[in-house]
Amino acid sequence: GAVVSQHPSRVICKSGTSVKIECRSLDFQATTMFWYRQFPKQSLMLMATSNEGSKATYEQGVEKDKFLINHASLTLSTLTVTSAHPEDSSFYICSVPPGTPFGETQYFGPGTRLLVL
Amino acid sequence: AQTVTQSQPEMSVQEAETVTLSCTYDTSESDYYLFWYKQPPSRQMILVIRQEAYKQQNATENRFSVNFQKAAKSFSLKISDSQLGDAAMYFCAYSLNTGTASKLTFGTGTRLQVTL
Numbered sequence: 001g002a003v004v005s006q007h008p009s010r011v012i013c014k015s016g017t018s019v020k021i022e023c024r025s026l027d028f029q030a031t032t033m034f035w036y037r038q039f040p041k042q043s044l045m046l047m048a049t050s051n052e053g054s055k056a057t058y059e060q061g062v063e064k065d066k067f068l069i070n071h072a073s074l075t076l077s078t079l080t081v082t083s084a085h086p087e088d089s090s091f092y093i094c095s096v097p098p099g100t101p102f103g104e105t106q107y108f109g110p111g112t113r114l115l116v117l
Numbered sequence: 118a119q120t121v122t123q124s125q126p127e128m129s130v131q132e133a134e135t136v137t138l139s140c141t142y143d144t145s146e147s148d149y150y151l152f153w154y155k156q157p158p159s160r161q162m163i164l165v166i167r168q169e170a171y172k173q174q175n176a177t178e179n180r181f182s183v184n185f186q187k188a189a190k191s192f193s194l195k196i197s198d199s200q201l202g203d204a205a206m207y208f209c210a211y212s213l214n215t216g217t218a219s220k221l222t223f224g225t226g227t228r229l230q231v232t233l
Contacts, residue, residue: 108162
């Protein structure tokens with residue numbers, strides 16, 4: 001069964017609106033979750049590390065004020081794309097590292113396809 | 118910074134045959150993990166196999182095995198007895214062993230086609 005869920009799976013919005021994407025760990029508690037972005041026919045690029053109880057850590061070039069991350073609990077992280085524009089259209093994927101005894105294995109959510117018109 | 122390179126954008130294999138996907142990486146660290154992930158058309162990332170850098174023995178998972186050459190920083194994936202369901206994008210990935218959750222750095226991917 002699914003270990004990590006994401007909601008919604010697909011969203012279409014108008015330019016200038018904000019979109020919230022949820023990532024839930026169903027089987028593990030996670031103090032850390034990762035958010036990746038995948039443009040068409042490209043690889044996954046890490047956007048940020050979501051930390052429960054503290055601020056997210058953003059990768060270079062990712063605007064923290066545009067991509068708001070809230071790690072509300074040990075099983076939920078949300079990514080809010082604020083004032084979305086067409087160039088933000090992409091596939092957003094979260095991952096959860098369950099930790100010991102699974103080592104560095106990470107489990108991925110099914111992804112959220114965002115289309116900004 | 119660590120980098121992962123996959124030099125084969127596309128590969129093709131006949132059903133039941135064997136194919137090898139290449140991956141090289143660059144790191145100055147000695148303790149890390151390497152992974153192969155499969156991404157089918159559904160885009161769900163699926164772990165195929167993982168290798169711990171401090172282990173010399175190559176990892177195997179049923180029809181999937183790796184050839185890990187630490188000195189050469191090479192990590193290839195061999196798929197034996199290829200099946201139609203193996204058709205997908207395959208990503209090689211690296212993560213540093215920090216003792217806590219560590220981010221993944223992905224290669225650009227190899228699209229594998231399986232033909233009858």
